[in-house]
Amino acid sequence: MKWANLxxxxxxxxRVDAFARRWQVTGLLAEFHDRLRDRVREKEGRRVDPTAAIVDSQSLRAAANIPRSTSGWDGGKKVGGRKRHLVVDCLGLVLAVAVTAASMQDRDAAVPLLERLRKMYFSIRLVWADGGYAGSLVG
Structure with missing residues (x-):
């Protein structure tokens, strides 16, 4: 149990676990994250609202107890499990996250992720991505 190692x-x-669960359910944990990110951006001399972002993904091995319906095989990276898709600002601070089966193509997972990003940060004008996002997403 990870909480036992505090x-x-x-x-x-x-008690710590109970607070974390309550903060997660009420959205307070996300609010803390967003406020801290905004403060770091201000301290670095940046505007609070980012104008550029970077999207990428990482395939991770799934634990044995992860259901097959939410995991898959990433043939390119030769990993079975899940894939996390991250959008970060130019400082590397997290803006949005999505978790999918590893078998999902980056460009397919990026569409709903970038739509959500657009609703949260209307100020973003430029998103950098690697070749895995080429095709219909770029168009």
Missing amino acids: PADFPPYR
Whole structure:
């Protein structure tokens, strides 16, 4: 259990876990993340709203208890499991995340991810991507 490995000066792990779950359900965890990202951007002399982003993916091996319906085989990277698709700003700070089966093509997963990004950050004018996103996504 990952919560059991907290530093000794933290409250009991069951209490920390309860707070984290409550913050997740209420959206407070995402709010903390967004506020911290905004503060880092300001401290770096950037505007809070990014104008450019970078999208990429990473295939990860799935644990044995992950259902087959949510995992797949990435033939290019020779990995069975899931794929996380990240959109970050130019500082590397996370803007949006999606998790899919590893078998899903990057450009197919990027469409709903970039649509969600557009709703959250209307200021973004440029998104960099590698060759895995070529094809209909670029058009």
